[in-house]
Amino acid sequence: MTDTSPTxxxxxxxxxxxxxxxxxxxxxxxxxxxxxxxxxLITLAALTALGARHQRGRRERA
Structure with a gap:
């Protein structure tokens, strides 16, 4: 299970x-x-991490 904590x-x-x-x-x-x-690059990295967390969260709910 991945950590998708709101913090x-x-x-x-x-x-x-x-x-x-x-x-x-x-x-x-x-x-x-x-x-x-x-x-x-910092902006890109943060947005990429947010996108990856979103995709992982969708897979776990499915």
Whole structure:
């Protein structure tokens, strides 16, 4: 059984929101490529983890 606790899901949503906001700020501020890539990859990783948790949860309910 996988852990689909609401606390971890909330933490992932928070991470995704903060990273997306940081990515927007670095883009608007014309920050360096490294900053844009880092915040974008963190956002992508958090959203991928949320998607994977969602799919695992659907499989367990079926």
């Amino acid at each position: 971890r899901t909330a933490a992932l949503w928070t991470l995704a929101a903060l990273a997306a906001t940081a990515n927007l700020v670095t883009s608007l501020a014309h920050a360096g490529l490294a900053a844009n890539l880092t915040t974008g």
